[in-house]
Amino acid sequence: MAFFPDHIILTCTAVIFLFLFLFRRRRPRRKLPPSPSRLPIIGNFHQLGPLPHRAFQTLSKKYGPLMLLHLGSVPTIIVSSAGAAREVLKHQDAVFCSRPYSSVTNKAFYGGRDVALSPYGEYWRRNRSVCVLHLLTAKRVRSFHGIMDEETSNMIGEIRGSSSRAVNFQQMVRSMMMDVICRVTLGKKTSPKLNELMTDLSGILGKFNVEIFMPWLGWINRFNGFNSRLGRVVTGLDEILSGLLRERRDNKEEEASNFIDILLELQSENNAAFEDESIKAIILVQFFSKNFLVWILYRN
Structure with missing residues (x-):
């Protein structure tokens, strides 16, 4: 068995340490903002x-x-x-401008295909132009005033019909706003199933998720019911949105009167660049953001 002389071992060790030292010195040090001291694992x-x-x-x-x-x-x-x-x-x-990756929003919103979640780039610019030029223009918003007036009249009629019976005005306003949002976004009024799924999704996204802040503990979500609950909600919403797309495609003769119809028209113009997953992502994020705002404003 051959042995290396001590001076060769010392020389090799010195060269290795010198290389590591020089390599470390060559790495540019990032100038970070001031930060308070932190604890292990939980940080600040x-x-x-x-x-x-x-x-x-x-x-x-x-x-x-x-x-x-x-x-x-x-x-x-x-x-x-x-x-x-x-x-x-x-x-x-x-x-x-790009949002950090999150496995929860990635799963809930079709891989971040919406303008609010997709990374900055050509895809984001295309979706942004769709929202700015086709969904949220001043002319388009004015076209929805009739829906708002109709739902407001329905709410007033319901109050008048209650006679002397006490009514929950907060709940009535919330239901009226939800019906307006659904008709503008989906083309029909909300349903108990959709309300249940959106409420569950709001609860899931508003709940502390250990995987976001400690990715190495993400395996916990497989055992505490978080992943299974999210999967159930995502599957239910996808079934509803897929059904709405089929329904609106069957009514091609109708004039585009909601977000789904508008996006389907854009898809027919350039099918290869605007798939169903993108439409469902845009619709879901638009609907969820407005639904979440109403929930915040009128929660008990």
Whole structure:
């Protein structure tokens, strides 16, 4: 068995350490914003408390309008001044416009095919132009005034018909707004099944998800029922949206009066670049965002 002389071993060891040292020195050090000290695993979560916005304000007074927090293992930049926000949202918007990847929103919203979730690029620009030029124009919004007037009249008629009986006005306004959103987005009024699924989805997305902040603990969601509940909701919503697409395709002679009809017309013009998954993603995110806003405004 052959042995290397000690001086050869020492020389090789010295060369290796020198190489590692030089390699480390050549790596550019990133200049990061100031950051409070953090704990292992949880990062700065212990400094947020029950009112995170108050904690952000307190920390920003000490560390400045641009600071770095570690939420679990995820580094997060906190912007807390108008000047810093303008720099991020206007001057550096192309750098910060993409949302971070999330397996939950990726599964719930068809792989992030909507304009709000898709990464910045050609696909995002195309979807943005669809929303700006076809779905949310001033002329298009004015065309929905009739739906709003009709649903408002129906609500007033329901109040008049209640006579002296007490009514839950908050619930009536919420139902009226949901019917308007459904007719504008889906072409028909809401249903109990759809309301149930959207409520469940709001609860899932609003719940703390350990995988977002500690990806290495994502396996927990397979055992606490999170993944199974999300899968049930996603499957149910996809069945409803697929059924609506089939239904609206069968009524081609009708004038485009809702988002689904408009998107189907765009698909017929360029089928290869606008698949059903993109339509369902745009519809679902549009409907979910408005539904979630109503839920926030009129929750008990």
